[in-house]
Amino acid sequence: MLSVKDAETIIFNHVQPLNQEHDLEIVDLLTAFHRILATPVISSLDFPHWDNSAMDGFAVRYEDVQNSNAENPTILEIVEEIPAGYQPQNTIKKGQAARIFTGAIIPKGADTIVMQEKTKLQENQVFIFATPQPQEFIRHQGDFYQAGKELLPAGIPLNAAEIAILAAAQLSTISVFRRPRVAIFSSGDELVTPEQTLKPGQIVDSNQYALAALVKESGAEVLMLGIVKDNPTALTETINYAINNSDIVLSSGGVSVGDYDYIANILAYLGAEIHFRAVQMRPGKPLTFATFPNSLYFGLPGNPVSALVTFWRFVEPTIKKFSGINPGWEAKFLKVKSHSELKSNGKMETYIWGKLNLNDGIYEFQQTSGNLNSGNLINLSQTNALAILPVGKTLISPGEETLVLRIG
Ligand SMILES: Nc1nc2c(c(=O)[nH]1)N[C@H]1C(S)=C(S)[C@@H](COP(=O)(O)OP(=O)(O)OC[C@H]3O[C@@H](n4cnc5c(N)ncnc54)[C@H](O)[C@@H]3O)O[C@H]1N2
Ligand code: MOO
Ligand SMILES: [Mg+2]
Numbered sequence: 001m002l003s004v005k006d007a008e009t010i011i012f013n014h015v016q017p018l019n020q021e022h023d024l025e026i027v028d029l030l031t032a033f034h035r036i037l038a039t040p041v042i043s044s045l046d047f048p049h050w051d052n053s054a055m056d057g058f059a060v061r062y063e064d065v066q067n068s069n070a071e072n073p074t075i076l077e078i079v080e081e082i083p084a085g086y087q088p089q090n091t092i093k094k095g096q097a098a099r100i101f102t103g104a105i106i107p108k109g110a111d112t113i114v115m116q117e118k119t120k121l122q123e124n125q126v127f128i129f130a131t132p133q134p135q136e137f138i139r140h141q142g143d144f145y146q147a148g149k150e151l152l153p154a155g156i157p158l159n160a161a162e163i164a165i166l167a168a169a170q171l172s173t174i175s176v177f178r179r180p181r182v183a184i185f186s187s188g189d190e191l192v193t194p195e196q197t198l199k200p201g202q203i204v205d206s207n208q209y210a211l212a213a214l215v216k217e218s219g220a221e222v223l224m225l226g227i228v229k230d231n232p233t234a235l236t237e238t239i240n241y242a243i244n245n246s247d248i249v250l251s252s253g254g255v256s257v258g259d260y261d262y263i264a265n266i267l268a269y270l271g272a273e274i275h276f277r278a279v280q281m282r283p284g285k286p287l288t289f290a291t292f293p294n295s296l297y298f299g300l301p302g303n304p305v306s307a308l309v310t311f312w313r314f315v316e317p318t319i320k321k322f323s324g325i326n327p328g329w330e331a332k333f334l335k336v337k338s339h340s341e342l343k344s345n346g347k348m349e350t351y352i353w354g355k356l357n358l359n360d361g362i363y364e365f366q367q368t369s370g371n372l373n374s375g376n377l378i379n380l381s382q383t384n385a386l387a388i389l390p391v392g393k394t395l396i397s398p399g400e401e402t403l404v405l406r407i408g
Helices: 004-013 160-168 207-217 232-245 263-269 304-322
Strands: 024-027 057-060 074-082 096-100 112-115 119-122 125-128 150-152 174-177 181-187 221-228 248-252 273-276 288-292 295-300 333-338 349-359 362-367 385-389 401-406
Touching (some): 004 273, 004 304, 181 207, 181 232, 207 248, 207 304, 221 232, 232 263, 263 273, 263 295, 295 304, 304 349, 304 385, 333 385, 349 401, 362 385
Parallel strands (some): 181 221, 181 248, 333 362
Antiparallel strands (some): 024 174, 057 112, 074 125, 119 125, 273 288, 349 362, 349 385, 385 401
16 A cells, blocks of 8 residues: 555645646735745845944943943943934034934944943933943944845745844735645535534535545635535536646545545546545545646545544645745654554554643643544544654554654
8 A cells, every 4th residue: 555655755746736827816915924935035225234333332442431430431422312213413422422322323434332320321421331332233234134135035934033124124015926826625414513403324524524624724715615425427517627727626435445435437428637546545545646737636535534634744844835835834843752552553654633732841742532543533623733654654642752753
């Protein structure tokens, strides 16, 4: 059976990220949050824009104050007060200083700031009680960034820091990648909506809602196509619509070997290239991956945990890579101590859901309580990690290290 690693390689090799020229949207600073920058940003401003003071104090000439101490303070004449936002009018000459505040422009002639705690102000004179370092507390023009260089590279998600940088650079129309469009539907004769009355044998289509939430969390747009009966005609119609109206299609159910599991046949009928129909993992074994000329298709297994585990392991990084995130679209794994005993039959790469708990600042994995059955979605609540036992590993004892995938 195909290993998880090989399945991942096949999938990610088929993900062609959004195009830097054609897949753009222009957004403003307030709507840019969590969008992906599509083109590199270059500013024509230096940061800082001009030499400025890092402290409230006095702008001085270093050579005037280089022998100052508490017993022999240097006394300078204050010729100007420079608050932030004010353009200094005077040049500081020998024996002179300017009163200055944090962020204000350094006046001509001055080369050093003495913080006010090391001074005493008396009328228009300042007593300097300590010798500063030359250039101390001056933030020089261009120290942080020089105009014309790359300020932000394409492919990064715009979080608070990046939005602050764009605002500071006065760049308020921002070119981001459009959101990928992900179609979702559920297949199964037994499925009803949360609003419908349950008849014997029926269950609620919870996968559609879970997947919609995860797709949104991954930064994509959701196209909800509802519940489709285990009926080849209805499924063909839905899949055909989905592949023509989205970049990525997620179905859940109908991918195993049962008589009513039609998905793979319909994909083949519609001309898909089916890359695999099973992966050596549990839960999630019947995961199906296929490609059409303009869309990627994931046939997720119907069991609620299997659908989510395969989403976290394969679909989330696919959406991120497709969105243009680069670098950093890959799934992130941590090595942590396991608090619980973790078991597997050793035949499949096994994903065990649970929590990463902080213990004295160190993460520990704790398996969820109750039944680890891929049909049991109840104990998925508040889980935030999947511990992974590789093929061949049957036991991880408490205190032993395990690999985990962070989720949510
Ligand atoms: N003979 C075999 N039977 C099964 C195998 C196998 O290898 N040989 N694999 C099992 C595994 S593993 C899984 S996982 C499931 C996958 O099944 P399907 O993807 O075909 O899904 P269904 O048969 O349609 O449903 C399975 C299960 O999940 C429930 N379900 C389906 N859709 C939803 C939904 N939208 N929301 C909530 N729950 C859903 C469904 O009622 C079933 O209980 O196959 C095993 N069988
Ligand atoms: O391995 Mo299936 O995906 O659990 O029930
Ligand atoms: Mg089935």
